[in-house]
Amino acid sequence: METTRALPADAVFRAKPLVKLGTGVDGLDEVLDGGFPKGRTTMIRGGPGAGKTLFALQYLVLSALKGTAGIFVTFEESADAIRMNAATLGWDLPALERMGLLFIHHAKLDSAAVVSGPFSLKGLMAIVDGKAKALGAHQLVIDAIDIVMRRFGEEARARDEINTLHEWLDENEFTTLLSVKLNDDPDLTSRFGFLDYMADCVIRLDHRVMEQISTRRLRVQKYRGSSFGTNEYPYVIGDNGISLVPIASAQLEHRGLGARQSTGNRELDAALGGGYRRNACVLIAGASGTGKTTLAATFVVAACARGERVLYISYEESPDALRTAVLNAGVDLQPALEAGNLKLVCRLPESMGSDEHLFHNLTVLTSFNPDHVVVDAISACHRMGSGKAAFDYCMRLVNACKERGITCLFTNQVRSANPSEDLSGLGFSSLVDAVIQLQFELVDDDLQRSLLIMKARGCRHSHRLHHLQITDDGILLSPGRSPAGAAPTETSERRPKTQGGAR
Amino acid sequence: MSGTIGPYKFTLFVAGKSPNSQLAQDNLNHICSEYLRVWNCKVTIVDVQKDFQKALDYDILVTPTLIVEGPRGRSTIIGNLSQIDSVLVTLGCD
Structure with a gap:
């Protein structure tokens, strides 16, 4: 009795839906559109020092903290070395191991072993399989697979073995991270390039030094079906x-300019029509010694006195x-510091790359939740690496502040007082809402400061x-003459004698 | 091929009934009967797929792996033992 065994029309093409698993790395799930491919293999490739081991470990540790067991196989470092490295990040691996949420296996290759004929990685598979069943683990890391590959004399055999391992991992639906020490060396790429084709998702970690500052970059090279x-x-x-x-948001979600708030100086308030606008980016540009920091600090003291928070x-x-x-100059930051309204972060620009600077500052934006941010001075940001790095840093910091409704007060040390010069010095003038220029001038052998x-x-x-x-x-400021025929601002008793010299 | 001394304790780690596992057992039997005095050889076969804990205890990464405990101390031979010469050198009966 023959019947046509008709398959449902879509059966052949109905692929198993791609399920994703959180990566445990802040911001990476968005880039991967959800996370690692569940039940598949993701390869992490990168040169030494890129953070491959840490990356892989983080995936398991954060899963373990949520109660999902994982297995970490290392070909390179000993289990103790892994535990010690993790401890520096506050991760207590022995505790996770005791709870059956983590198993670390150092797959040692006996260098003295004599080779007599073909062999395969089935020993490793048996151990992983046994432990996975015992712990109920489906998440796996194989760190530094390149080391085991060197043990198989012939390349073709190594390739076959890794492919067999990969098939076995897929069949058993392990969500695997495979790390490979691999830079763009053409020789290595030709030997290990097949791994790129084999894995479902390939992530490259790149650690480079640009202008003597280290920077790290992640790039997703491929992601099958996603x-x-x-x-x-x-x-x-x-x-x-x-x-x-976090990179600059794809969409601009800046908040509009808010209420006027005092600059801490009555005359400057008047000159600005009420003060700095909330959520504005204000640039104070001028040569060294013109009073940029003092002007910024004047605002800080006033804002903190109003109960606002300043970073x-x-x-x-x-x-x-x-x-x-x-x-x-009569500006006392101490009360604001003592009240906890002011947080000072003093760092050498060259102490780390612009990415790290940004990262640390964004962390403080979240934890300290300031109303205003002062950066003194953005001209120093060039020392984070390059002009490009400084631009990216300031741009992203301004964007982050504008999305949160934070006022930015940037000082910038400029060499020339030429007003046609880009006063931000970095080319992001379009993001700057207000520019105050401070200058020196010599009047009758007398050095005088001015503000425009x-x-x-x-x-x-x-x-x-x-x-x-x-x-x-x-700071004492002469009122100048108010624009557009507005009533002249009241004069301050403390107005300097020299103000009469206004032109 | 006299000159051999003993005794030898062999622990052979294999993975199920895979061809290489079978070959390794055959080769080991052949070596014991042809080159050593069989009564001097104690052979234990461990199937890692049935006893992964043993594999863990001995740090077994690949199969077949032969752990030899003999007059020259302990040594490890990996592979299906088809290159008999290298096995004999390791055993000290070259």
Whole structure:
């Protein structure tokens, strides 16, 4: 009795739906459109120092912390070395091992072993299989597979063995991370290139040094059956492991300019038509010694006194030096520091790459939740590597602040006082809402400071040159003449004598 | 091929009934009967697919793996033992 065995029309093409598994790396799930392919093999390739082992370990540890068991097979480091490295990140692997959530196996290759005929990796498979069944584990890491490959004399045999291993992993539906020490050396690429074809997802980690500053980049090279982010993504190795640095959002989600808030100086408030706008990016540009830091600190003290929170990032001075410097000008940061409204972050720009700087600052934006951010000075950001790095850093920091409704106050040290010069010095003027230029001028053998508002979006601002004096009691500013025939601002008793010289 | 001394304790790790596992057992039997005094050979076969814990205890990565405990101490031979010369050298009966 013959019947036609008709398959449902779609049966042949009905692929098993691709299920994804969280990667445990901040920001990577978005790039991978959900995570690693479940039950498949993902290859992590990269040169030494790229963080492959850490990357793979993080995947297992974060899963284990959620109660999912995993197995870590290492061909390179001993289990103890792995445990010690993990401890520096605060990961207690022995505890996870005791709870049956993690098993670390150092697959040792006895270098003294004599080879007599063909062999296969079935010993390893038996161990993984036995342990996986015992722990109920489906997540697996095989770290430094390149080392085992060198043990198989012939390349073709090595390839066959790895393929057999891969098929076995697939059949058993292990979600596997396979790490391979591999840079772009053509010789290595020809030997290990087949791994790229074999794996369902290939992630490249790249650690390079540009202008003496180390930078790390992640790129997804392929992802079978899935969409993925195709850019190079900067990542950092921080206190909590690996994180991708959030890149500039695809969509601009900046908040609009908010209410006017006092600059801490009555005359400047008047000149700006009320003060800095909330959520604006304000640039204070000027040569060294024109009073940029003092002007910024004046705002900080006023904002903190209103109960607002300020993050002050200084690339030029230590906390003590900064406090003392502005205290000499009558601006006291101490009360704000003591009240916890002001957080000083003082770092040398060259201490790390721009990605790491950004990452640390974004972390503080989240934890400290400031109303305003001061960066003093963005001109120092060039020392994070290159002009490009400085631009990226400032751009992304401004974007992050604008998305959160945070006011940015950037100082910039410029060499020339030429107003036609790009005052941001980095080419992101379009993001800058207000520009205040500070200058020196020599008047009758007397060095005088002046302030000019070059631009202030959403403000009817002064277009006059204002004389600026730094006294023991703060900044004094001449009112200049108010623009557009507005009533002249009231004069301050503390106005400097020299103000009469206004042109 | 006299000159051999003993005794030898062999532990052969194999994976199920795969061809290489079968070959390794055959080759080991052949070596014991042809080159050593059989009564001097104690052979234990471990199937890693049935006893992975043993594989773990001995750090077995590949199969077949032969662990030899003999007059020259302990040594490891990997592969299906088809290259008999290299096995004999390792055993000290060249």
